[in-house]
Amino acid sequence: MGYDLDMKVWRGDASGGELVDFTVEVEEGEVVLDALHRIQATQAGDLAVRWNCKAGKCGSCSTEINGKPRLACMTRLSTFEEGETVTVTPLRAFPVVRDLVTDVSYNYKVAEKVPPFAPEPRPADGAYRMQQVDVERGQEFRKCIECFLCQTVCHVIRDHEENKPSFAGPRFFLRYAELEMHPLDTNDRRELAREQAGIGLCNITKCCTEVCPEGIKITDNAIIPMKERVADRSYDPVTWLGRKIFRRDQLPDAQVPRTPGD
Amino acid sequence: MTEIERHSFDVLVVGAGGAGLRAAIAAHDAGARVGIVCKSLLGKAHTVMAEGGIAAAMGNVWQEDNWKVHFRDTMRGGKMLNHWRMAQLHAQEAPDRVRELEEWGALFDRTPDGLISQRDFGGHRYARLAHVGDRTGLELIRTLQQRAVALGIDVFMECTVTELVKDGDTATSTDKRVSAGGRIAGAFGYWRESGRFVLFEAPSVVLATGGIGKSYKVTSNSWEYTGDGHALALQSGASLVNMEFVQFHPTGMVWPPSVKGILVTESVRGDGGVLRNSEGRRFMFDYIPEFFKAETADSEDEADRWYEDKTNNRRPPELLPRDEVARAINAEVKAGRGSPHGGVFLDIASRRTPEYIRRRLPSMYHQFKELADVDITAEPMEVGPTCHYVMGGVAVDPDTGESAVPGLYAAGEVAGGMHGANRLGGNSLSDLLVFGRRTGLNAAYAAARLATRPSIDDDVVRAASERALAPFGIEGGENPYGVQQDLQEVMHNLVGIIRREDEMRQALDDLTKFKERIGRLSVEGHRQYNPGWHLAIDLHNMLLVSECIARAALERTESRGGHTRDDFPATDDAWGRLNLHCRLDGDDVAVTREPLPEMPDELRELFG
């Protein structure tokens, strides 16, 4: 059963733009991305919008829908009131390229600054051993689809362009936390998280967690524990050392390959 | 032409999915200067959609497993049409490729002993798929992406290659895209963001562009899957092998319409899910082919016992190779025993606890909940076949990945031969790791061995720009979106899961008409991030690969794997000794029959 949907879609480029009205025929069960695609196919062939998987798995189709950062492919039209106009605008924290496409290169630059994973050497039989419980924490963080919705919603950069050079943003606090909690990683990333990534600027508003389409508890499970570790590091290194050793000691000895001097 | 942006590399990798990233890492490790070009942002490639796992005979769960068993499963799954050497290298090297990912930060699910856990999948004798819940592809791509970034490899994101250039190429007429020169010299493309052109000079080019799914109406593939690498290779003079074999994944979503085709992972069945028709019958027991009878359970009891005791029971028929299951579903729906929205039921709710389902299949739970209002822990899913993978691709040397064109390599889905007539689930992620690495290394070695670099003529670049811009010069022509839709319709209806001579002839007639239509495409707007223009360019590739599929499918007068002929339903031993190769001859696709590479006796014995 098709019906007509009224939409306002931001069109323009770096030099400016405006909301343009469209009326588009949609079907039961469709999502915002379907409506945008139909506009492309029938009314505005050059409407720029990113997408890939159309299943909430790649994080390409991030836009702001009625002012809320969302994945266009996972926002069902049935979530709107009948007759409600659906307004789609580009992510606010990033510069517009064209229409709904923004320049998200900031995120890729931050990613380059994260020191890579540095594992312990392999044990003699070639197989690393980790317990399921120990990988699950990192696995939660690695569900991240890099949609950057948490980045765009975080007030530290949403309205403060000037903070960008010194703030990595929630997606990358997640990355720091993931590596810090990785059972095999040998780097100490706490100092970096504080100095380079600016984790201190986060005041735990939890907006990032609220928008995360993967339901990752960014603040509770990554940022807060990282902040604690950073604080430990700054004020009391002994506590941290104790914790790190304690964590490893939870594994049976045979499963903890140690480097000389470790 | 002096103002065009130019970059120079030893190895240029086209595509940043698993194969492309792995190739780039290998080439970098071999000392080459490497550039990666990809149509989307980094980390968005279709590899993220792979759910189930990476097949590798590590023996972590079943010690009996080894490369020979994996090799045998792969060849049998491919109906013996695979290139034996590729299947051998793949089975031998996959375990190391998985362990290496762990060294780069991947966090796989674990066994109770702390080793990498392995799950059951269709066509694999033992539980063999290293996995991370049901989002293994995401883990793989993120791991490789982070590794490539750590190594400082140059990535050109949202940049599309439209043509390859060879040494000695000259600008010919604007409608002839067949290249005549010698060694690969580089690639020409445009930035999506600005629409500006860019030239990459490189004596080795690795194609890692994935598949062709966008030529079909119902597909699990994203917009990027337009057969670019297949077309680029053909136009450079390489051949494509096995193009008649297209895999329809048996379980795609069928409702609501907007999600039709989105993948439902095979892990649902690997973890205990079963297929039922509208009468509630587990119909797969009615479709066990002779070839697999000996190893497939013939009663529900035995099938159910297998999950716990694999030594004394045979596999459930739901875990037959994908082609068998897709055909069975198709037949049930045709016979009127389908589900309300034209699929069948996939039921795990009545067989496993909600906790188990949510833990093992979190993305599936999420996907059905959000997109279809279906709680898979409480009710069955509706599923049906969706175009998922093309077995056919660039014919390459198994050891190096090099095509018939010197300097042109292919790895991953765009390469052909490895999977024969049908690919087993889980063998794709391992394929792209094994052959991504091999092609990357060899592309780097070859570039290092060259005494002189190939050169690119300015006129060739000018001609390529003119071809790319053509749609802007046509007023009131065809809408590319409309043409794409019509093309998908033709391929879906006439060269789909079940094929017939008259329908394929009809398809070929239609495709001829499309050739005229894509010469008259017009696009609105300007060059900056213009999806209509991008599609207009991609359509040329889609049309070319569609023609290859249709011609090869018409030629092969038998049914085998991902190629089912209504008019030739039997598998024919004579055809079992032949591969079909497609080449470009002028504007047309020519198909030739070539004998299968001869398998050495010590491997042949495994099938005794």
Ligand code: SF4
């Ligand atoms: S919790 Fe911190 S990182 Fe998250 S949105 Fe708020 S300030 Fe930003």
Ligand code: SF4
């Ligand atoms: S953490 Fe969540 S919101 Fe942020 S980029 Fe990842 S998936 Fe998106």
Ligand code: FES
């Ligand atoms: S298109 Fe992939 S998340 Fe929306």
